[in-house]
Amino acid sequence: MSIAVDYADFAARELRGVSPAYERLALAVSRDDELLTLLGTLPPTKRQPNLLFGVVRLLGGPVEDPAAFHDFAVTHWPAVQAEMRVRATQTNEAGRCAVLLPLLAALPQPLALLEVGASAGLCLYPDRYAYRYGDQRLGAGEPVLECTADALVPPTRLPDVVWRAGLDLNPLDVTDTADLAWLNALIWPEHAHRRERLRAAAEVAAAEPPLLVRGDLVDDLPALAAQAPADATLVVFHTSVLYQVPQPRRAAFVDLVRELPGHWISNEAPDVLAYEGLPEQPGRALHNVLGLDGRPLAWTRGHGQSMVWFG
Known part of the structure; x- marks a missing residue:
């Protein structure tokens, strides 16, 4: 193209x-x-x-x-x-937690979260944010993440996260002025609500900094995953990351993550991580496919603003 x-x-x-x-x-x-x-x-x-x-x-x-x-x-x-x-497009949109939450809340608790392509790690705090799915609100934290969810019964509890870590070729630090400026520059001009969301999420991360490791999603993932507590459910997840990874490396990552203990949550475009027999995509707008352990479950928008459940 x-x-x-x-x-x-x-x-x-x-x-x-x-x-x-x-x-x-x-x-x-x-x-x-x-x-x-x-x-x-x-x-x-x-x-x-x-x-x-x-x-x-x-x-x-x-x-x-x-x-x-x-x-x-x-x-x-x-x-x-x-x-x-x-530089790379490291848009660290905390709003994506709203489409991850239904899966995270349903897994055996407590959780050990490991995000691949974590940027500054703002999606490692799904237990600290609040959510609004239509008229239903969950949690009391900030920011409040709003999501339109079709054909889905929203979760009724927040996950219990006991360990959180991120892997990135260039991890960012929200307490660093230059790194925060780059995260702000990646937010689209009219999206004042996302800039406010970034500010609130950055405060959460700064108060309890996550473990962020500079490394490769294949070479360095097993060692980081091995640090997760044995008595927690390991969840390796990623959102809009694999499009930046060459296809052979992408395939190697998928093979690797399937072999790890715990669960794998993916949220990628259908031409990046392919599935057979997907239902028709809702509208012309670009959607990701939310998957659990290689099984597609929902269409999602890139900033977590909506999802259509089909799983």
Whole structure:
């Protein structure tokens, strides 16, 4: 798929009705020969819209007006491409806990959580946040994570988490100003509620920092998993991570995680982690598939804002 098609598809499937500013930008870039040529000089994994837009925001560039965005990106391309080469889209959206919670709450308690691609580890605190599924609220913490859940009886209890750890090639620290600035830059312009959610979740993580290990999802996963308490249910989970992993490495990870004790929760796009016999996807918007131990159970949106249960 060409870079232009990638940007146009991103505008149609992820941004339409969700971020008008980024929809305009993605469509403009898809038709911008100069920017497409510059993006073509980057490795394929470094060309995605979220990375480009986040880096321009981090550098103080404009994202509301496509013409101004073009001028800034082209003029400052050496700085833009340098940041894009060393950074990754580590969107640490705590809202994703809302689609993980129904599975976490149903597993044998207590839990030992291990997130692959953990970023700053904000999804390692599902027991500390509050949730609202329609009219039903669960928990008393902050932030409150809202999720529209179709064909699902919402959970009635929070999980009991006794151990939490994350594995990432570049773990982030929410107490570090530069790391927090990058997490903020990855949030889409109109999403003030997500910036507030990031602030509240970062306070939770800062009060009790998780164990975050710099490492590879295949080479270093067994050793970290072995540190989990033996009397807790190990849960290895990941959300919107495997698209950044080359296919052979992705397959090796799936083989490995299936052999570990405990359970495996995946939340990835269907073209990244494939399943046979999936029901029709709800609408044109991009959805992930929530799975437990390799069994697909629900369609979910990328920020945890909705899910459609079919399992």
